[in-house]
Amino acid sequence: MGLIHEIDLGTPASEQGVSTRLIIDGREVEVPAGTSIMRAAKLAGTTIPKLCATDMLDAFGSCRLCLVEIEGRPGTPASCTTPVSEGMVVRTQTPKLAKLRKGVMELYISDHPLDCLTCSANGDCELQDMAGAVGLRDVRYDPKGANHLDAVADTSNPYFTYDPKKCIVCSRCVRACQEVQGTFALTIEGRGFGSRVSPGQSQPFMGSECVSCGACVQACPTATLTENRVIEIGQPEHSAVTTCAYCGVGCTFKAEMRGEELVRMVPYKDGKANRGHSCVKGRFAWGYAHHKERITKPMIRSSIDQPWREVSWEEALSHTAAEFKRIQATYGRNAVGAISSSRCTNEEVYLVQKLVRAAFGNNNIDTCARVCHSPTGYGLKTAFGTSAGTQDFDSVEKSDVILVIGANPTDAHPVFGSRMKKRLRQGAKLIVIDPRRTDLVKSPHIKADAHLPLKPGTNVAVLNALAHVVVTEGLADLEFVRERCNWDDFQAWAEFVAHPSQSPEAVTTATGVDPDALRHAARLYAQGPNSAIYYGLGVTEHSQGSTTVMAIANLAMATGNLGRPGVGVNPLRGQNNVQGACDMGSFPHEMSGYRHVSDAATRATFAALWGVELDAEPGLRIPNMLDEAVSGRFKALYVQGEDILQSDPNTRHVAAGLEAMECVVVQDLFLNETANYAHVFLPGSTFLEKDGTFTNAERRIQRVRKVMSPLNGYADWEVTQKLAQALGYPMAYTHPSEIMDEVAATTPTFAGVSYDLLERVGSVQWPCNAAAPEGTPTMHMERFVRDQGKFMITEYVATEERVGPRFPLLLTTGRILSQYNVGAQTRRTENVQWHDQDLLEIHPHDAEERGVRDGDWVKLISRAGETALRAKITDRVAPGVVYTTFHNPETQANVVTTDYSDWATNCPEYKVTAVQVGRGNGPAEWQVAYSDQAKRSRRIATEAAE
């Protein structure tokens, strides 16, 4: 196994279809029109020397190394900027070209420190390669002439170093930051010989706009921008392609290794979700895998006030099995359950739900998708017949209008955010519906054509008003509706939204949205021609989450924006494998492939294979489990890779539920907050330590590949399997591929999926079966999965969580780029340098009224509880609205969130809590008490003690 080398074709692929024939070095070549000579040559197997070109970026033509001769044309044009033409005859190697190229190289080398032997890029440097390629043997310039060899390195970024001594000013970094990432943090400062790359206004990287995505590092052909890990430990020697374990974009990376040590993660150009790009999390924030707080030995304790005791795997598993059996014998079969994780692989999730249904003998299985995208599942299944987004990410490249509602892709789905921004810079129109002025609303070279800053909790009213404009102004695509949707339902819906009470003018008091701006947005969306909706948790995490999803589906159907590239309804999933966790049957009412447990045929399939009778009744959801625990009926829980104490709403209620249980088993990398209430701790493994698959937000199933042995001894699926065995239920998989084979054999939408297929094609989007052997990039092309699209009436119902004199402000929550969810991983990396605490964003008016200054401690109080954090005064939020993130256990924003939830799925209403904010003088009392208790709960007994 060696390093995977991706071929650099020099310039991006041409979009033009017509094929063009030409002769390069005597060989006939056929490529699409618009292709550069450089790319055509490389495709035909001829490498033209180059420095400033790379196929991730548009050609620039500055280095003059790629010159060629073309018959019948004067001079020596640059092959990267010259497109092919029919019948062209090109020569890439002539004595004249050799001389010119040597001259160019000499110039570069004369201002370059010749310390190749000790350079960190030795063996991975394009300048070095080019010196070889052009046959450079001596340099005629005086090495003591003017040069940049004294320039000082910028080491401010924790993950990479900028060493200007080695810079050849090819501007690949600058262009990568602009074209690929869209941040525009870098410029070339100065002119001619004096020019240098510079972040911002001659700032260090950390002081600039840089978001540490790594695109510039990857683009740099020299050692100027280099990962610190490479500087520290040297070049990698082998690599494997794997998938990021952070967000639902699902970027693929080459994990570049030295033995079992990870040197760096390099985004993979063939990755169909990320197309060679990355964000700071996937690219750099994997140091948690070897963090000193990682637990690698199983532990048990008899009560949660005891210190932990390290035990063998056998003891931990037999103890757990005995406890679960005892509890079921005492309190009944339904007194136990499990929670699977969207961070784990499909195979692991499938196994946990199998454990519950087959070995526990009930359906008490739920997943953390409950608290994020369960309304997506319910809403889209109702409208279209499948619980998933309709497009692939490439689709955005064909969109003319992009409507983003309740999502902040540049922070939460950064690589997709960059791809979206690229399309916007090409001229697509943008509508943002969000209470906050997110970065998308205005950032370098991007400005939303409409921003509707609605009051939190009024999504449905705004969407109905958009639909009102579409219907009453005759903008609906009736032909599409007639052909593809149920016409009677449409008419009922159209009548409902056309009612004057739904007009933008009528709802403005409730929503706070300017009616004219809303009408403008509706017209933009309806006129497309290709309009796409992207949404996130700002849609789902409301008491009307499912209704909002349906309202979005209605709008897309009514305007015919479904069933082709460039359009669609696209949920941006939070965690890496939320889609997969849902697909694999983690909900208490559904088996894999979204089939209800009451369906006899589905149950029969599994019963035959698993050798057990299956319960036909739905089981408990997470909030129901906690309610039942508090009522004394639910007693034991197995939680894999999830921190419900921190991530679920109304922390005190979650704590009360966990405390009431007799056996809580937590399987995780770290002693997370939930583990403070656990009796058994089973150490987990990281995505680097196991084989499996993740499914991203575009339904794309991608491989996760093991590159090092698990520190804890076992991959998570093996632990679940051992637990099943300890319970007396046989499981004997020898590799996750066998689990996927079982999924394929039992789940019609996955029938064609196998590790062999993934090996062959890289990744595949379900449905993947006989009808679609290589998967389905765009859904509902000819017809909806449920046959006819279904319009639902989406009446706006104000949440019961209302502001009043005691709690006059609305709190809404979100996340930021450098941190990930509860932060268990990212807080254990250098990413803390960007975000070390949660802050409360508050509008200057509201702050002034309360005498709060920027950086002050403030108390945040709701009906559910109280916490304290520091204030950040900003007009990003509207008056009356405050905002915070939930990345730190010390803040625990969820202490204040309530247990109101989506009517259909119980997805918590994180996005709206009525609060009061007042000046504080440090952490709240309970925060201090909590951190004491957490510390006590994390004690691990040493051999001698106890």
Next chain:
Amino acid sequence: MSEATDHGDERLIQMANQIATFFRGQRSARGPAAETADHLKAFWTPDMRNTFRALAETEAGARLSEVARDAARLLR
């Protein structure tokens, strides 16, 4: 219903009302109570449904909307 204890029952009532409100607005030949009852059968455990049905008969039932109360009767 601020404290954690006994809020299980209160939650069932609140959730049932929310569900009933949604189906009250829909076009359906079978009527909103039947749709609500179907939803409860599809997503609530038998224990939750039993508790809810019993609750609907007590004075707590007064806090249920008409559709939710009819749905409780259909759960039999």
